[in-house]
Amino acid sequence: NAGVTQTPKFQVLKTGQSMTLQCAQDMNHEYMSWYRQDPGMGLRLIHYSVGAGITDQGEVPNGYNVSRSTTEDFPLRLLSAAPSQTSVYFCASSVRDRIYNSPLHFGNGTRLTVT
Amino acid sequence: GESVGLHLPTLSVQEGDNSIINCAYSNSASDYFIWYKQESGKGPQFIIDIRSNMDKRQGQRVTVLLNKTVKHLSLQIAATQPGDSAVYFCAENIQGAQKLVFGQGTRLTINP
Numbered sequence: 683n684a685g686v687t688q689t690p691k692f693q694v695l696k697t698g699q700s701m702t703l704q705c706a707q708d709m710n711h712e713y714m715s716w717y718r719q720d721p722g723m724g725l726r727l728i729h730y731s732v733g734a735g736i737t738d739q740g741e742v743p744n745g746y747n748v749s750r751s752t753t754e755d756f757p758l759r760l761l762s763a764a765p766s767q768t769s770v771y772f773c774a775s776s777v778r779d780r781i782y783n784s785p786l787h788f789g790n791g792t793r794l795t796v797t
Numbered sequence: 798g799e800s801v802g803l804h805l806p807t808l809s810v811q812e813g814d815n816s817i818i819n820c821a822y823s824n825s826a827s828d829y830f831i832w833y834k835q836e837s838g839k840g841p842q843f844i845i846d847i848r849s850n851m852d853k854r855q856g857q858r859v860t861v862l863l864n865k866t867v868k869h870l871s872l873q874i875a876a877t878q879p880g881d882s883a884v885y886f887c888a889e890n891i892q893g894a895q896k897l898v899f900g901q902g903t904r905l906t907i908n909p
Binding site: 686715717721722723724725726727730740741772774785786787788789790791 | 805831833838839840841842843846886896897898899900901902
Protein backbone atom coordinates (compact mmCIF):
# COMPACT_ATOMS: atom_id res chain seq x y z
CA ASN A 683 0.00 0.00 0.00
CA ALA A 684 1.23 3.49 -0.84
CA GLY A 685 -0.79 5.04 2.02
CA VAL A 686 -1.75 8.69 1.52
CA THR A 687 -0.26 10.23 -1.62
CA GLN A 688 -0.20 13.97 -2.20
CA THR A 689 0.73 15.76 -5.41
CA PRO A 690 2.46 17.99 -6.19
CA LYS A 691 5.16 18.18 -3.51
CA PHE A 692 5.92 21.82 -4.28
CA GLN A 693 3.95 24.54 -6.07
CA VAL A 694 4.40 28.25 -6.70
CA LEU A 695 1.37 30.28 -7.72
CA LYS A 696 0.76 33.90 -8.53
CA THR A 697 -1.97 35.77 -6.66
CA GLY A 698 -5.33 35.08 -8.27
CA GLN A 699 -4.40 31.79 -9.88
CA SER A 700 -6.35 28.65 -9.12
CA MET A 701 -5.13 25.12 -8.63
CA THR A 702 -6.05 21.74 -7.20
CA LEU A 703 -4.01 19.84 -4.64
CA GLN A 704 -4.46 16.14 -5.12
CA CYS A 705 -4.84 13.54 -2.38
CA ALA A 706 -5.35 9.82 -2.85
CA GLN A 707 -5.37 6.94 -0.40
CA ASP A 708 -5.38 3.22 -1.14
CA MET A 709 -6.38 1.99 2.32
CA ASN A 710 -10.17 2.17 1.77
CA HIS A 711 -10.42 4.78 4.51
CA GLU A 712 -13.79 6.44 5.00
CA TYR A 713 -12.54 9.60 6.66
CA MET A 714 -10.32 12.11 4.83
CA SER A 715 -9.29 15.62 5.74
CA TRP A 716 -7.11 18.55 4.75
CA TYR A 717 -4.92 20.53 7.15
CA ARG A 718 -2.64 23.48 6.67
CA GLN A 719 0.49 23.96 8.73
CA ASP A 720 1.97 27.36 9.39
CA PRO A 721 5.00 28.15 11.58
CA GLY A 722 4.06 28.20 15.25
CA MET A 723 0.41 27.45 14.49
CA GLY A 724 0.26 23.68 14.53
CA LEU A 725 -2.10 22.04 12.05
CA ARG A 726 -5.46 23.63 11.33
CA LEU A 727 -8.34 21.75 9.74
CA ILE A 728 -9.60 23.13 6.42
CA HIS A 729 -12.23 20.60 5.28
CA TYR A 730 -13.06 17.00 6.01
CA SER A 731 -15.17 14.16 4.65
CA VAL A 732 -16.69 11.18 6.46
CA GLY A 733 -17.42 9.31 3.24
CA ALA A 734 -17.95 9.63 -0.49
CA GLY A 735 -20.40 12.42 -1.29
CA ILE A 736 -20.13 14.01 2.16
CA THR A 737 -17.94 16.99 3.02
CA ASP A 738 -17.90 19.53 5.83
CA GLN A 739 -16.00 22.62 6.86
CA GLY A 740 -13.22 22.70 9.37
CA GLU A 741 -11.62 25.56 11.23
CA VAL A 742 -10.28 27.57 8.26
CA PRO A 743 -12.38 26.75 5.15
CA ASN A 744 -12.49 30.16 3.44
CA GLY A 745 -10.83 30.21 0.02
CA TYR A 746 -10.88 26.43 -0.38
CA ASN A 747 -13.31 23.95 -1.92
CA VAL A 748 -13.39 20.18 -1.69
CA SER A 749 -15.36 17.31 -3.17
CA ARG A 750 -15.41 13.57 -2.48
CA SER A 751 -16.71 11.69 -5.49
CA THR A 752 -14.84 8.49 -4.64
CA THR A 753 -13.58 6.87 -1.44
CA GLU A 754 -9.99 7.13 -2.66
CA ASP A 755 -9.70 10.79 -3.69
CA PHE A 756 -10.17 14.07 -1.85
CA PRO A 757 -8.88 17.03 -3.89
CA LEU A 758 -8.51 20.51 -2.40
CA ARG A 759 -9.18 23.45 -4.71
CA LEU A 760 -7.84 26.94 -4.27
CA LEU A 761 -10.22 29.20 -6.17
CA SER A 762 -8.15 32.40 -6.28
CA ALA A 763 -4.80 32.05 -4.53
CA ALA A 764 -3.73 34.68 -2.00
CA PRO A 765 -0.37 35.15 -0.24
CA SER A 766 -2.10 34.22 3.04
CA GLN A 767 -2.53 30.73 1.61
CA THR A 768 1.21 30.18 1.52
CA SER A 769 1.58 27.13 3.72
CA VAL A 770 2.26 23.42 3.86
CA TYR A 771 -0.86 21.39 3.18
CA PHE A 772 -1.42 17.91 4.56
CA CYS A 773 -4.03 15.39 3.60
CA ALA A 774 -4.95 12.73 6.17
CA SER A 775 -7.24 9.73 6.30
CA SER A 776 -8.49 7.23 8.84
CA VAL A 777 -10.24 3.89 8.79
CA ARG A 778 -13.64 4.81 10.09
CA ASP A 779 -15.84 7.83 9.92
CA ARG A 780 -15.28 8.32 13.63
CA ILE A 781 -12.06 9.55 15.14
CA TYR A 782 -11.93 7.17 18.13
CA ASN A 783 -9.36 4.41 17.93
CA SER A 784 -8.79 5.42 14.34
CA PRO A 785 -5.74 7.65 14.16
CA LEU A 786 -5.11 9.78 11.13
CA HIS A 787 -2.59 8.72 8.51
CA PHE A 788 -0.91 11.72 6.90
CA GLY A 789 0.62 12.28 3.49
CA ASN A 790 3.98 14.01 3.16
CA GLY A 791 2.51 17.38 2.31
CA THR A 792 2.42 19.94 -0.48
CA ARG A 793 4.45 23.10 0.07
CA LEU A 794 2.60 25.99 -1.57
CA THR A 795 3.97 29.47 -2.11
CA VAL A 796 1.75 32.28 -3.40
CA THR A 797 3.56 35.36 -4.67
CA GLY B 798 -4.14 22.04 22.38
CA GLU B 799 -1.50 24.49 23.39
CA SER B 800 -2.12 28.17 22.83
CA VAL B 801 -0.98 29.54 19.54
CA GLY B 802 2.42 31.22 19.52
CA LEU B 803 5.01 32.41 17.05
CA HIS B 804 7.86 30.30 18.39
CA LEU B 805 7.90 26.56 18.73
CA PRO B 806 8.72 25.37 22.27
CA THR B 807 11.93 23.38 22.31
CA LEU B 808 13.12 20.59 24.55
CA SER B 809 16.76 19.47 24.51
CA VAL B 810 17.78 16.21 26.15
CA GLN B 811 20.90 14.08 26.33
CA GLU B 812 20.92 10.88 24.35
CA GLY B 813 19.87 8.06 26.63
CA ASP B 814 17.90 10.26 29.01
CA ASN B 815 14.12 10.19 29.29
CA SER B 816 12.12 12.94 27.59
CA ILE B 817 8.86 14.40 28.82
CA ILE B 818 6.82 16.53 26.44
CA ASN B 819 3.82 18.36 27.85
CA CYS B 820 0.56 19.55 26.37
CA ALA B 821 -2.26 21.56 27.90
CA TYR B 822 -5.56 20.97 26.17
CA SER B 823 -8.36 23.45 26.18
CA ASN B 824 -11.71 21.70 26.09
CA SER B 825 -13.11 19.71 29.01
CA ALA B 826 -15.37 17.90 26.50
CA SER B 827 -12.35 16.39 24.74
CA ASP B 828 -12.45 12.65 25.14
CA TYR B 829 -9.71 11.28 22.89
CA PHE B 830 -6.09 12.36 22.61
CA ILE B 831 -3.29 11.48 20.23
CA TRP B 832 0.42 12.18 20.06
CA TYR B 833 2.05 12.61 16.65
CA LYS B 834 5.71 12.85 15.64
CA GLN B 835 6.74 14.95 12.66
CA GLU B 836 10.18 14.68 11.11
CA SER B 837 11.51 17.35 8.80
CA GLY B 838 9.86 17.29 5.39
CA LYS B 839 7.35 14.61 6.34
CA GLY B 840 3.79 14.37 7.51
CA PRO B 841 2.89 13.69 11.14
CA GLN B 842 3.18 10.07 12.20
CA PHE B 843 0.95 8.46 14.86
CA ILE B 844 2.76 7.52 18.09
CA ILE B 845 0.16 6.69 20.73
CA ASP B 846 -3.39 7.55 21.74
CA ILE B 847 -5.49 7.54 24.90
CA ARG B 848 -9.18 7.75 25.70
CA SER B 849 -10.44 10.00 28.46
CA ASN B 850 -11.52 7.02 30.56
CA MET B 851 -7.84 6.16 31.04
CA ASP B 852 -5.04 8.05 32.77
CA LYS B 853 -2.06 6.13 31.41
CA ARG B 854 -1.19 4.11 28.37
CA GLN B 855 2.12 2.55 27.42
CA GLY B 856 3.63 1.67 24.09
CA GLN B 857 7.10 0.71 23.01
CA ARG B 858 9.42 3.19 24.79
CA VAL B 859 6.57 5.71 25.04
CA THR B 860 4.01 6.43 27.73
CA VAL B 861 1.13 8.89 27.61
CA LEU B 862 -0.29 10.33 30.82
CA LEU B 863 -3.61 12.12 31.03
CA ASN B 864 -4.68 14.37 33.89
CA LYS B 865 -8.24 15.46 33.24
CA THR B 866 -8.43 17.52 36.41
CA VAL B 867 -5.93 20.04 35.09
CA LYS B 868 -6.47 19.25 31.38
CA HIS B 869 -2.88 18.12 30.90
CA LEU B 870 -1.37 15.49 28.65
CA SER B 871 2.24 14.32 28.58
CA LEU B 872 4.35 12.07 26.40
CA GLN B 873 7.28 10.29 27.99
CA ILE B 874 9.98 8.80 25.78
CA ALA B 875 12.35 6.40 27.49
CA ALA B 876 16.06 6.24 26.63
CA THR B 877 15.86 8.96 24.00
CA GLN B 878 17.67 8.19 20.75
CA PRO B 879 18.87 10.46 17.90
CA GLY B 880 16.00 9.17 15.77
CA ASP B 881 13.56 10.70 18.24
CA SER B 882 14.53 14.20 17.09
CA ALA B 883 11.35 15.69 15.66
CA VAL B 884 8.43 17.98 16.40
CA TYR B 885 5.81 16.36 18.61
CA PHE B 886 2.15 17.36 18.48
CA CYS B 887 -0.68 16.55 20.80
CA ALA B 888 -4.19 16.48 19.35
CA GLU B 889 -7.59 16.37 21.03
CA ASN B 890 -10.97 15.24 19.78
CA ILE B 891 -13.93 17.05 21.22
CA GLN B 892 -16.74 14.63 22.06
CA GLY B 893 -19.25 14.43 19.24
CA ALA B 894 -17.03 16.22 16.75
CA GLN B 895 -15.40 14.55 13.76
CA LYS B 896 -12.17 16.47 13.84
CA LEU B 897 -8.93 16.71 15.75
CA VAL B 898 -7.58 19.96 17.16
CA PHE B 899 -3.79 20.08 17.22
CA GLY B 900 -1.45 21.87 19.57
CA GLN B 901 1.36 23.99 18.16
CA GLY B 902 4.00 21.33 18.77
CA THR B 903 7.26 20.92 20.68
CA ARG B 904 10.62 20.44 18.99
CA LEU B 905 12.70 17.72 20.62
CA THR B 906 16.45 17.86 20.01
CA ILE B 907 18.89 15.21 21.17
CA ASN B 908 22.36 16.12 22.39
CA PRO B 909 25.02 13.44 21.83
